[in-house]
Amino acid sequence: MEPELFFSTLKHRIKKEWILCFCSAIGFGIAAHIYKFLNFLPNWDSLLNLYSSQNKIDLGRCFLSVGCLFGSYYDLPWINGMLSLLYLALSAVCISILFDVKKTLPLILIGGMVTTFPTVTSTMSYLYLADGFFLSMLCMCIAAVLIARAPATGFRGSLCVLFPASLLCAFSLGIYQAYLAFYLTLAVIYLLWKLLFSKDSIKELFCLALRFAVSIFAGLLLYLLSFQLILTFSSQKLSEYLYISNTYSLKMLRPLTSAKYVVLDFFHYFFDFSNGVNLFLLLNVFLFLLLTLLFLEAFHRQKLWDPKNRVRLLLSLLCIVCVPFAAYALYFTNSSLRAHNLMVMGLCLVYLLPALFYESMPADSRFFPCLKRWAILLLSFLTLYNFILLANISYQKLEISYEKSFGTVIRLADRIEQLPEAAACDKIAVFGSLADSESIAIYFPPNMTGITDGYILRKQDTSMGENVPQAMLRDYCGLSYSDTTQADKDRIAQTAQYQEMPCWPRAGSIAAFDNILVIKFSEENHS
Structure with a gap:
């Protein structure tokens, strides 16, 4: 196929919703991170990695060298930064495809949230490997879209997506293991959305959940096998950083202790008032109040209180409860592990929930439906503005x-x-x-x-x-x-x-x- 014909065909296949989400992600991402992209603002690790092949097999990141290959192994702010932004924007598009978002404002909000979330800013402070990390995230997003777009039932249809999805998961885990938690959170929230707003039967949703579970377990297995082979041939030993050696030996499995810290750290992230009140915490309070009202309304609108929908209601509540445990899933691999900001990208999906509710709201010009839409819009844009402020203040500190x-x-x-x-x-x-x-x-x-x-x-x-x-x-x-x-x-x-x-x-x-x-x-x- 001639290049002109290829690009002409591609143009007709790209939907305007994808372009809008992509452009929103790039625009908000530049507003948040251009300070970093146009200046050399290293942290302590960057100064040791002005050039590095990213051979981090001892940290379990056996594919990080491949992930960072496209940006060269130099710490190049503009190149690494724009590659990172490209991967993030494509991830935002994948999320919009996953949830079948069509409305303009939710598409804009999804693109903005994905590229300005504080985890992105923290990762950008290690810009020499940020492009690799965000490629890992993109692989997880593509895997989720493949799983979601598979036929509802049928072994052959499921198998044709499970294999590539598992390969993508394995490659992503080999770049940065923390995106396991992002994938699990994305899967849980997607299942919740299908329970609330789709007409799929419980059997079909069970098959969907099973495909997600098989993809991640197969991906983990492929990752562990390839990692062990690479570790053996390279004659390297596992690092003690963040108790990684204990994680892979499974010596520190204490589920109850891990569950306790999941709950504590989840609420600490959103509601830590120990050092006073600020905009971030206030917006989080309004976020959770708004989400509570939106979920209650969704339960009522979908008639989940009806006894015949009791199973659907219980599964929806179970998904809501599982969100913190998915976002901090790595705690269950090692009870001594504590997640730092680079490891909690899954929490970004909590901030996307209002935009997804906006998408699902039926057209209604009455006062209260309009008020809800304005509340979602105002809260989301204030949150975006605050994330952009956090990014720019952080880079000034750097x-x-x-x-x-x-x-x-x-x-x-x-x-x-x-x-x-x-x-x-x-x-x-x-x-x-x-x-x-x-x-x-x-x-x-x-x-x-x-x-x-x-x-x-x-x-x-x-x-x-x-x-x-x-x-x-x-x-x-x-x-x-x-x-x-x-x-x-x-x-x-x-x-x-x-x-x-x-x-x-x-x-x-x-x-x-x-x-x-x-x-x-x-x-x-x-x-």
């Missing part, structure tokens, strides 16, 4: 923390060049840490992981064998040093010369020990 850290590195380099003994040093040892440099999140709320208003000069050791001060001295000041073993650090810490050293920024806080350059940020306990 810029300030980066510039503050950059200034400190220049001062470090100046001190090193003034130290005659430093010329003979080829190794570096960093002791202690700068005040306010260990935080990995800033609380607005929500807790914005990857954002800090402190220093990003963290001295943590990484699998790359270097720390941030070491990397910044090399990349920004041309001072290259290899890392120091823990045995060398322990030996240095026992010397009188080290114990008499003052902490940064006082004179004498940088010294040479044979061929090792020592920087003392703060006192460390070496007992």
Whole structure:
């Protein structure tokens, strides 16, 4: 087929609803994230990944290298950012297809919510891998559409979608395992929607739920098999980060403990008033009040209170209760795990519920139906505006923390060049840490992981064998040093010369020990 004919055919197959949702996602996404796309605003991890092949097999992300391949392995704000936005916009379109959204305002709201949700902002702070993560999300969305569009019954029809859907799930899990929770939340909310607003029988909905369950279990199995093979051939060991080694060994399965933390963390995300009242929390209160009214009305409109619809009502209530457990599903793989903001993209779907209700409302010009539509519209756009504010404030914090850290590195380099003994040093040892440099999140709320208003000069050791001060001295000041073993650090810490050293920024806080350059940020306990 000639290119002109191909694109002409494609043009006629793309629906205007998809274009509207896609354009909304791009527009709101640029409003929220262009600050990040047009500036280099790294966090502590970014500084160690200016170029990285994303070989994170030890974290279970055996396909992350493939996911990040399209944006190159460099941290390129505009390229990685626009790729991320493209995947998010396509994910929004998939969600609109899944729920068969036709009305203009819900399509606009879906596109906006998906690209501005705080989890997206947190992920953008790790922009060197954001495109890979959002490709993982897109794969889950496509898998859900395949499952939903399969014939209602029939083994052959189900099988033709289960295989590609399972492959997509496995590939997604191999990029970032947290999107398992997103897929489960999407499936639960879709089943809830079918119970409330479709004429499908309970048998047909059971077959649909079964297809979702089989796709995710088959995807998990394929992922685990491929991961174990790759792990074996690469001779790598699982990391202790976020208790990953325990997760894959299934040593920490405590369902009741996990269920308790699911409930606590779900309500903490939406209703944590411990640090006072703000717009995010107030909007969440109105959101849940509005959702309660909308669900009650939907139950009444669909006559679910009727005894003959009792099973449908009970299943609908079960789906509502299951939403938090789906959004935090990873807790049931390891009771010690606590989700940070990058891991809760499934909660975005809660904010999409008002838009979906708007779509399902029948045309009615009376006062109260109109009032409900205006309430949904006002609440949703205020939420979108607040998400855009959170994104831009977060990026301003990143810029300030980066510039503050950059200034400190220049001062470090100046001190090193003034130290005659430093010329003979080829190794570096960093002791202690700068005040306010260990935080990995800033609380607005929500807790914005990857954002800090402190220093990003963290001295943590990484699998790359270097720390941030070491990397910044090399990349920004041309001072290259290899890392120091823990045995060398322990030996240095026992010397009188080290114990008499003052902490940064006082004179004498940088010294040479044979061929090792020592920087003392703060006192460390070496007992």
